[in-house]
Amino acid sequence: MPRPPTRPAALTGKVFRGSDALASGRLTRGRLRSSAWRRVFPDVYACSSLTVDHRLRARAAARLLVPAAVVSGRSAAALWGVDLAGAYDDVECTVDATCRGGAVQGVRLTRRALPAQDVTSRDGVRVTTPLRTALDLARIEPPEEAVVCVDRFLQQSRRVTLEEARAAAETLTGPGCRRVRAAVARADGLAESPQETRTRLLLHAAPLPRPTAQYVVRDAESRFVARVDFAWPEAKLALEYEGIWHGAPQNVGRDRRRLNALTAAGWTVLFVTAADLADPVALIARVAAALQASGYARRRSPTAP
Structure with a gap:
């Protein structure tokens, strides 16, 4: 049986x-090439007892590779506890426009003041504040992905309100400010998963009455029944995004x-899956048919008998 790797105490549990x-x-x-260490970046290693996730890589990049950098974008979101980047996605950092550092493998540098x-x-490194992080996420392309990221960050971090983000977006000037305002305006900070945001954007773009997100259903005695992802209360129609975990x-x-x-x-409850989102025409038709079957359209029409 192979012997477990030995590690110097000074490097145990460390990134170096x-x-x-x-x-x-x-x-x-x-010994550096042994199983005791995991390569994180060129010339940067982590003790194999550590979990190499995006947070660890963001801290390693800011401490060891680009000490003048500020962790930003999706990587800043990771440090604030919101997973928007994969473990080995490029770490996003911002450096001053005057910084002369070159390209670093595995790190995406943005130069700006x-x-x-x-x-x-946070976590021993410089990082954009939660508010600045939310605004930076709103710059992501394509625009739908920006809304997904802003929703996710607002809902999971609980450090910035939608009202604060919208107010800050209104004060922005310069390149990209319109894109930021548009993304924040479309966000609602309520979605509990990226797919819920994508579903909401699809519903809002369709020729349908807009549903209420995260609606609390109560019975005739006003007792709590359930909270649903989307609802048309007058039609008593709910739409739920059904992820893989529901089948567990x-x-x-x-x-x-x-x-x-x-x-x-x-x-009445309709369920939406990833396959439904890939066929939006059929999904919208299904919702429209359910609304029509409920009599919702007739009740709202001023010419209805």
Whole structure:
């Protein structure tokens, strides 16, 4: 049986530059290539006892590769506890326009001036504030993805309100400010998953009455029944995005009880999956048919008998 790797105490549980470890004599080249360490960036290694996720890589980039940088964009969102980047996606950093550093593999550098009030410290590195992070996410292309990211950040971080983001967006000037305002205006900060945001944007773009997001359904005695992703209360029609986790054995019983309660309260529930989002015409037609079947359109029409 192979012996577990031995690690110098000074490097155990740490992220470090390989060249520094070699120069100090703590490691030899052979030991640096052992299973005790995981390569994070060129010349940057992590103890294999650590989980290499985007947060770790963002901290490593800012501490060891580009010390003058401010972690920004999706990487800043990761440091604020919101997962918008994969573990090995490029780390997004901002440096001053006068910074002369070159390209760094695995790091995406943006050169711009950041006001001091837009920068703070977290996890031992400089990072954009939650408000600046939200505005930077609104610059993402394509525009729909920007709305998805802003929604996700507002809902999960709970550090910025939609009203604060919209107010700040109105004060922006310069390139991209219109794009930021448009994305923040379309966000609602309520969606509990990216697919819910995509569903909402699809519904809003369709020739349908706009639904209410995250609607609380109550029975005839005003008792809580369920909260649904989207609702047309007058039609007693709910639409739910059904992700993979709904089919997990531990969730099936709860979901069925919830559906039975909604049905008992007189509600019709439609379910949307990723496959439905890939066929928006059919999805919108299904929602329109359900609204028509409920008599909703007739009740809203001023010429209805």
